[in-house]
Amino acid sequence: MDMTIRPRRLRGNELLRKMVRETRVDASSLIYPIFIKEGSDIKEEIPTMPGQYRYSVDRMGEKLQSLLDAGVKSVMFFGIPDQKDEVGSGAYAENGIIQKALRQAKRDFPGMYLITDVCMCEYTSHGHCGILAKSPQETVDNDRTLELLAKTAVSHARAGADMVAPSDMMDGRVAAIRAALDEEGFLNVPIMSYAVKYASAFYGPFRDAAGSAPAFGDRRSYQMDYHNSREGIKEALLDVEEGADIIMVKPAMSYLDMVTKIKEVTDVPIASYSVSGEYAMIKAGAQLGYIDEEKIICETAISAFRAGCDIYLTYFAEEIAKYIREGRIG
């Protein structure tokens, strides 16, 4: 008997493919991380992240406007202060770089959603994410750092942050920040916790961008070992218990299994952060002509959403939003 094999997958035109598509993206799920630097009239390219810049507060509006024009309405601020000290006081100063940026962005761009990275590493002279213990030397003092992180989060909320995102990885910081925010009346400011943050070489270009490489040692005592996944689930669940509203997995590309796993065990939204090293690899490969930049951007973004993330942080946010508008992705 003559057998004709029917195709297993739906065959048809682009309209049919789009009709049955399982993963769709929307610009409202994108967050753009932006670096704000002390000073004026600054827009300087970050050497390890071509196409990304450090902006002074008076010039950040250029980027915020082009993001808005493309359809990206959420940004995450990283600060690059003038001065650093042992206790990272620039992080929670009334007139700190992020506080100034927030006040201005709130005034000039009331339609934007402003998120802040809450961490000490850009503000400490030693570059660690917390303050150092008196003894043993060269370890971070978890509990004393909590107070400063809470202070930082409150000062961000006061300056206009809509959401805070602690990335320091100290234990108990979500609870400490939640309590401090509530006490000051910021009950509606959510916490997006970098709960599942791996000690990763993919952060290399960011540390150049923000000048936050640790002066000695590394972050392995507080960031996660990338051999582990159950530990990540534990971290995520503990943070939800402490009051995290959104759980972030970071980096993105090599950690999408964690997005899927954490989505299965929690009911809070999950964010995936495509970090500086992922950006740098795509840019470098594209500049060398080895890969097609747009196609790779689309494929990596879609794979994060396919893994289950609800929110995607990426330095390519503006590009992705444009591709969505032009119907080339999503």
Ligand code: PBG
């Ligand atoms: C601060 C922080 C880092 C990143 C986000 N927040 C650096 C680090 O932990 O070393 C990395 C972001 C990126 O690489 O794009 N703790």
